[in-house]
Amino acid sequence: MVLKGKVWKFGDSISTDLICPGRYFHLRSNLPELAKHVLEDADPEFAKKMNKDDFVVGGSNFGLGSSREHAPTIIKIAGVSAVLAKSFARIFYRNAINVGLPLLECDTDKIDEGDELEVDLTTGLIKDTTKGLELEANPLPQAMINILNDGGLVAHIQKHGDFKVV
Amino acid sequence: MGKTLAEKILTEKSGQDAKAGDIVITKVDVAALQDGTGPLAVKQLQKMGMEKVSSNKAILFIDHAAPSPRKELSNDHKLLREFAKKTGATLSEVGDGVIHQRLVESFAKPGDVVIGADSHSCTPGALCAFSTGMGSTDVAIGMALGKTWMRVPDTFKVNVTGEFPKFVCSKDVLLYLIGMIGADGATYKSLEFGGESIKKMSMSSRFVLSNMAVEAGAKTGLIESDEITRQFLEEQGRGNDFKEIRADVDAAYEKVIGIDVAALEPQVAFPHTVDNTKPVSEAKGVKIDQIYIGTCTNGRIEDLEIAAKILEGKNRHPDTRLIICPASRKVYLEALKKGLLEIFVKAGASIMGPGCGPCVGVHEGILGDGENCLSTQNRNFKGRMGNPEGFIYLSSPATAAASAIKGEITDPREM
Numbered sequence: 336m337v338l339k340g341k342v343w344k345f346g347d348s349i350s351t352d353l354i355c356p357g358r359y360f361h362l363r364s365n366l367p368e369l370a371k372h373v374l375e376d377a378d379p380e381f382a383k384k385m386n387k388d389d390f391v392v393g394g395s396n397f398g399l400g401s402s403r404e405h406a407p408t409i410i411k412i413a414g415v416s417a418v419l420a421k422s423f424a425r426i427f428y429r430n431a432i433n434v435g436l437p438l439l440e441c442d443t444d445k446i447d448e449g450d451e452l453e454v455d456l457t458t459g460l461i462k463d464t465t466k467g468l469e470l471e472a473n474p475l476p477q478a479m480i481n482i483l484n485d486g487g488l489v490a491h492i493q494k495h496g497d498f499k500v501v
Numbered sequence: 502m503g504k505t506l507a508e509k510i511l512t513e514k515s516g517q518d519a520k521a522g523d524i525v526i527t528k529v530d531v532a533a534l535q536d537g538t539g540p541l542a543v544k545q546l547q548k549m550g551m552e553k554v555s556s557n558k559a560i561l562f563i564d565h566a567a568p569s570p571r572k573e574l575s576n577d578h579k580l581l582r583e584f585a586k587k588t589g590a591t592l593s594e595v596g597d598g599v600i601h602q603r604l605v606e607s608f609a610k611p612g613d614v615v616i617g618a619d620s621h622s623c624t625p626g627a628l629c630a631f632s633t634g635m636g637s638t639d640v641a642i643g644m645a646l647g648k649t650w651m652r653v654p655d656t657f658k659v660n661v662t663g664e665f666p667k668f669v670c671s672k673d674v675l676l677y678l679i680g681m682i683g684a685d686g687a688t689y690k691s692l693e694f695g696g697e698s699i700k701k702m703s704m705s706s707r708f709v710l711s712n713m714a715v716e717a718g719a720k721t722g723l724i725e726s727d728e729i730t731r732q733f734l735e736e737q738g739r740g741n742d743f744k745e746i747r748a749d750v751d752a753a754y755e756k757v758i759g760i761d762v763a764a765l766e767p768q769v770a771f772p773h774t775v776d777n778t779k780p781v782s783e784a785k786g787v788k789i790d791q792i793y794i795g796t797c798t799n800g801r802i803e804d805l806e807i808a809a810k811i812l813e814g815k816n817r818h819p820d821t822r823l824i825i826c827p828a829s830r831k832v833y834l835e836a837l838k839k840g841l842l843e844i845f846v847k848a849g850a851s852i853m854g855p856g857c858g859p860c861v862g863v864h865e866g867i868l869g870d871g872e873n874c875l876s877t878q879n880r881n882f883k884g885r886m887g888n889p890e891g892f893i894y895l896s897s898p899a900t901a902a903a904s905a906i907k908g909e910i911t912d913p914r915e916m
Binding site: 348350352353356357358360361362363364365376395396399400401402403404405422424425426429430433434476478487488489492493497498500501 | 524525526537538540541544545548549551565566571573574576577580617618619620622634635636637638639642646648649650652684685688689715718720774861862863867880882883884885886887888889
């Protein structure tokens with residue numbers, strides 16, 4: 336599947352507090368409302384500015400911090416098609432795959448805000464059509480490909496009745 | 502080739518020879534949810550028609566917004582209570598305490614696999630339980646099926662040696678370590694803490710190390726179980742839960758890190774990342790509006806005792822408010838019996854009921870714009886305490902107590 340969209344660029348160490356602030360704790364059972372505040376403490380206007388299918392592009396250790404699955408969930412609900420970063424924090428990484436939000440680990444230094452990207456999830460090939468650049472993402476572990484291909488962990492368990500990751 | 506602690510526990514719980522890098526399906530002994538992540542977990546199980554509990558222990562902790570400050574959260578709490586009644590899961594109510602303190606007091610044991618929908622679920626690693634944080638859906642399914650999948654982590658061995666100077670403690674060791682290796686320095690690894698200083702360390706201090714392993718990106722932070730572990734479990738009325746687990750002498754470590762504490766200064770993490778650490782001598786004089794002593798990191802009786810020793814007969818600085826929150830009902834009661842709460846109240850502190858308190862930015866001490874807080878918690882990200890315009894510094898309870906008196910960051914060794 337090839338995803339196309341525009342880049343919103345963020346820096347290193349984008350924590351789950353920046354993605355899904357604790358002051359909206361009371362909205363966790365109202366995900367569409369919570370999604371209006373996605374990444375608010377990294378860029379207060381992000382939710383208003385972005386369009387469906389855009390990409391979030393970060394630096395290193397994207398998603399560090401809490402285990403709140405609400406963080407990748409509201410990125411997905413907001414319409415972001417995938418997150419690209421140099422590296423991801425462990426729990427965020429696993430949560431994102433579980434909720435069906437594609438992640439691509441690659442060198443994001445050359446990608447700038449506003450660039451248009453084409454991302455092939457099958458091959459991991461990333462084309463920055465604004466710059467004429469091609470980048471390759473590190474492949475996902477097979478266990479995670481299995482879960483993502485099933486549409487996330489809930490769908491994976493519903494389909495197999497168990498973990499089919501090995 | 503011998504096995505690390507992570508490989509040993511996952512070998513036993515998966516029933517296969519688990520080596521770093523392997524994917525295993527492991528039994529889940531303890532599955533834990535809290536009020537910030539539990540409602541989503543319950544809804545996922547409802548969606549799947551799997552409202553059941555198969556892990557040995559399943560516990561729902563109401564601690565993050567306890568007592569509830571808003572009707573939305575009161576309704577989330579209702580959902581958790583109803584789920585517990587329906588499935589037989591254990592409920593830890595308002596005032597019982599923080600998930601991680603309650604897990605080590607009453608639930609986790611050496612050799613267990615523990616999963617919690619809270620990133621600091623690595624805390625029981627100090628009891629030598631393979632213990633890690635995951636999201637709501639992972640823990641929900643782990644709870645319902647009694648198993649989960651794991652990649653067996655590579656291990657960094659952290660050797661801690663030397664005698665602790667006065668008012669230098671395990672929090673300072675951990676802040677120093679994270680300052681050295683960075684907030685992603687151990688991403689996906691198991692940290693194994695050992696060395697002569699750890700062998701002599703109390704369980705209370707050991708829990709700080711395991712609790713903050715995730716702040717270096719680690720999956721878990723393990724410590725061999727020994728006589729001190731056994732004594733701790735006996736004190737909790739759980740002596741039978743003890744099992745000695747040691748890493749093999751020829752275990753393969755990806756890296757070995759040595760820390761000599763004899764020369765260590767108290768450490769302070771500056772806003773807005775935990776790895777932005779400096780020795781207290783470089784932090785002295787920073788004005789502090791709010792001090793918070795508590796949390797799953799440093800809200801145990803040992804922490805309150807050291808704070809009380811410094812605060813006894815003194816007053817907080819008039820421009821600095823002081824919030825103290827015991828980590829559990831058990832800690833609260835012990836602090837009460839030992840007269841520590843009286844010392845705190847006389848020093849001008851506000852005492853909160855056991856729970857997460859202001860650490861998660863929901864209630865009980867949200868920062869004002871431009872305000873500085875010095876806290877014994879584990880995390881200082883922008884917005885963490887409810888206001889992105891606030892600034893959070895992290896330290897040990899000794900440094901926090903000394904700073905409460907002076908109204909600015911203060912070296913406790915000068916008190």
